Amino acid sequence: MTVLEAPTRQHKKRPPRDRQEWGSPATYFIAFVFIALCLGPVIYIILGGFRDNSQITNSPAGFPNPWNLDNYAEVLASSTFWQQVGNSAIAGIATTLGVVTLGLMASFILARYTFAGRGAMYSLFAAGLMFPMTVAITPLYILVRDLGLMNSLAGVILPQIAFGLPVTIIILVPFLKAIPDEIEEAASIDGTSRLGFFFRMVVPLSLPGVVTTGILAFVASWNSYLLPLFILSDQASYTLPLGVQAFASQYSVDTAKVLAFTSLSMIPALIFFTLFERRIVGGLTGAVKG
Amino acid sequence: MIEPAGGAPLLTDKQPPQGTVTAGDGAHAASPAAPRPRRRPTDWRKRLEITLLAGPAILVFVSFVIFPVVLAGYYGFFRWKGFGPATDFVGFENYMIILQDSAFHDVLRHNGFILVLSLVLQGPIAIILALLLNQKIRGRSLIRVLIFVPYIISEVIVGIGWGLMLQTSGSVNGLLESVGLGALQKDWLSDPSIAIWSLMVIISWKYIGFAVILFLAGLQSIPDELFEAAAIDGASYWQIQRTITLPLLGPTVRIWAFLSIIGSLQLFDLVFIIWGQYVASTAGTSTMATYMVANGRTSGNFGYGSAVAVVMFLISLVIALIYQRYVLSRDTAGALTEGKK
Numbered sequence: 098m099t100v101l102e103a104p105t106r107q108h109k110k111r112p113p114r115d116r117q118e119w120g121s122p123a124t125y126f127i128a129f130v131f132i133a134l135c136l137g138p139v140i141y142i143i144l145g146g147f148r149d150n151s152q153i154t155n156s157p158a159g160f161p162n163p164w165n166l167d168n169y170a171e172v173l174a175s176s177t178f179w180q181q182v183g184n185s186a187i188a189g190i191a192t193t194l195g196v197v198t199l200g201l202m203a204s205f206i207l208a209r210y211t212f213a214g215r216g217a218m219y220s221l222f223a224a225g226l227m228f229p230m231t232v233a234i235t236p237l238y239i240l241v242r243d244l245g246l247m248n249s250l251a252g253v254i255l256p257q258i259a260f261g262l263p264v265t266i267i268i269l270v271p272f273l274k275a276i277p278d279e280i281e282e283a284a285s286i287d288g289t290s291r292l293g294f295f296f297r298m299v300v301p302l303s304l305p306g307v308v309t310t311g312i313l314a315f316v317a318s319w320n321s322y323l324l325p326l327f328i329l330s331d332q333a334s335y336t337l338p339l340g341v342q343a344f345a346s347q348y349s350v351d352t353a354k355v356l357a358f359t360s361l362s363m364i365p366a367l368i369f370f371t372l373f374e375r376r377i378v379g380g381l382t383g384a385v386k387g
Numbered sequence: 388m389i390e391p392a393g394g395a396p397l398l399t400d401k402q403p404p405q406g407t408v409t410a411g412d413g414a415h416a417a418s419p420a421a422p423r424p425r426r427r428p429t430d431w432r433k434r435l436e437i438t439l440l441a442g443p444a445i446l447v448f449v450s451f452v453i454f455p456v457v458l459a460g461y462y463g464f465f466r467w468k469g470f471g472p473a474t475d476f477v478g479f480e481n482y483m484i485i486l487q488d489s490a491f492h493d494v495l496r497h498n499g500f501i502l503v504l505s506l507v508l509q510g511p512i513a514i515i516l517a518l519l520l521n522q523k524i525r526g527r528s529l530i531r532v533l534i535f536v537p538y539i540i541s542e543v544i545v546g547i548g549w550g551l552m553l554q555t556s557g558s559v560n561g562l563l564e565s566v567g568l569g570a571l572q573k574d575w576l577s578d579p580s581i582a583i584w585s586l587m588v589i590i591s592w593k594y595i596g597f598a599v600i601l602f603l604a605g606l607q608s609i610p611d612e613l614f615e616a617a618a619i620d621g622a623s624y625w626q627i628q629r630t631i632t633l634p635l636l637g638p639t640v641r642i643w644a645f646l647s648i649i650g651s652l653q654l655f656d657l658v659f660i661i662w663g664q665y666v667a668s669t670a671g672t673s674t675m676a677t678y679m680v681a682n683g684r685t686s687g688n689f690g691y692g693s694a695v696a697v698v699m700f701l702i703s704l705v706i707a708l709i710y711q712r713y714v715l716s717r718d719t720a721g722a723l724t725e726g727k728k
Contacts, residue, residue, distance in 0.1 A: 141552060230699065259452045
């Protein structure tokens with residue numbers, strides 16, 4: 098029995114339209130143009146950080162000449178930047194852990210228990226997919242304020258966990274369903290309770306799905322703007338997106354420094370993404386396919 | 388590597404070989420009616436496990452997602468500054484004001500414009516790009532990473548970067564000047580006849596990579612045999628695309644369109660960062676969400692802001708339900724409507 102091979106991706110196969118090994122030059126050309134358009138603004142931000150303001154004023158679209166490292170050095174030396182990186186990291190990690198733990202437990206129930214109200218419970222979470230935080234933000238702000246969590250990262254983390262649950266559950270439920278019943282039966286014959294089965298078998302077997310949902314939650318938290326904007330008004334509690342924006346309005350005349358700050362703040366998400374690109378893309382398409 | 392939900396779940400001998408496992412019809416529905424093995428948990432124990440494992444998620448979800456929406460419905464009937472209990476009950480007055488406010492009519496128009504143009508601009512371009520990139524070319528996985536970069540960067544960075552590029556003394560005008568097209572220089576962000584198009588360019592830039600990646604995944608899940616059979620029958624490349632690829636890509640496109648519609652209705656970050664809360668309305672880029680924030684929290688009218696949230700919620704809900712009923716119904720197979728069947 099190929100029990101441990103859990104779900105493997107089927108769409109590894111490639112379509113057969115590859116008569117020439119290299120494809121046509123036109124394809125490369127269009128791909129190149131598209132990528133240049135995608136990366137152009139990003140490169141503008143990164144290179145802009147290496148220029149100084151007079152260069153930017155004289156030639157807004159030019160290259161750094163000479164290269165100027167001061168902007169990046171100043172940002173890296175500022176404690177504000179590192180404090181915001183720290184806040185973003187705490188919020189991201191706590192959100193991720195919360196989403197994954199709660200989501201995995203609930204998905205296990207939804208995937209492997211039969212009980213009245215299971216359909217309703219699934220609908221409840223699935224409905225959450227349709228309504229991003231924007232709609233609920235005003236009352237959410239009031240709620241967080243009444244809980245006394247203003248200006249604390251917990252006030253950001255808890256709602257983020259709640260809003261991250263739908264995607265997590267939608268991704269994990271089919272994944273957990275795919276664990277064959279035989280494993281559960283074997284565990285049961287060996288005297289393991291259902292909870293034991295959950296901790297000893299389900300958690301390790303669902304690790305790939307958990308990683309995907311965890312990355313999605315982390316990146317969403319790292320980039321989130323609206324909720325911190327409402328909850329965090331104290332500079333010391335700012336996460337990076339708020340910090341970047343505050344920096345941009347505070348130093349609006351110092352364009353080069355703003356660009357340096359901005360490009361440094363996108364590095365973590367970019368690294369994270371490059372490392373886990375397959376999982377993120379797989380997770381997104383999995384989520385979309387239901 | 389074990390990949391999660393991207394592919395079809397492993398089919399065991401017990402599960403019928405359905406193409407799609409409809410979410411919600413449990414693993415046990417698939418197993419025959421034979422009694423489960425020994426040591427079946429007693430009923431109270433099962434209930435305890437369900438409460439213990441699903442309880443925390445439900446609690447957090449209901450407290451921070453469902454409850455605020457209900458709360459908005461409540462506060463929407465009050466004139467309330469956000470402090471102390473809401474006592475000044477005004478009935479539907481907030482809603483009357485919203486529906487009669489010409490600024491709200493403007494944001495509805497902007498949201499509608501963004502919604503339609505997002506579909507019309509991004510959809511066809513993304514499908515064509517996905518078809519092109521689905522051919523066997525060198526460096527395909529690198530291309531996949533690179534076109535996804537704009538999607539992974541936060542809205543704040545995108546907003547600040549594009550804002551600097553598009554300002555009158557920014558790099559776009561600078562670039563036009565240096566290539567001799569100085570006559571085309573525009574005030575990209577403040578001119579009301581241009582600003583919303585600039586916004587569309589930024590939105591497309593940010594989100595089209597997501598559409599392409601989605602469509603690529605959809606293309607790769609189409610079985611090779613179909614293409615082979617068509618090729619043997621002498622179908623040309625474009626015939627194959629038109630008669631096989633596009634119809635089979637349908638479900639992916641419809642889901643993408645759904646996500647795009649919801650995203651367009653909720654658009655906030657980019658507009659708020661680039662245009663701020665006051666300039667957006669004069670530049671013609673304000674959205675329902677920026678209207679809500681500007682007239683709710685910023686001006687301290689929490690009752691009114693809540694009413695706007697309710698209107699947004701209802702508009703999104705109605706559009707989502709209509710879309711599901713008439714467009715998605717044939718392929719989601721209960722992914723979102725499970726339990727209502």
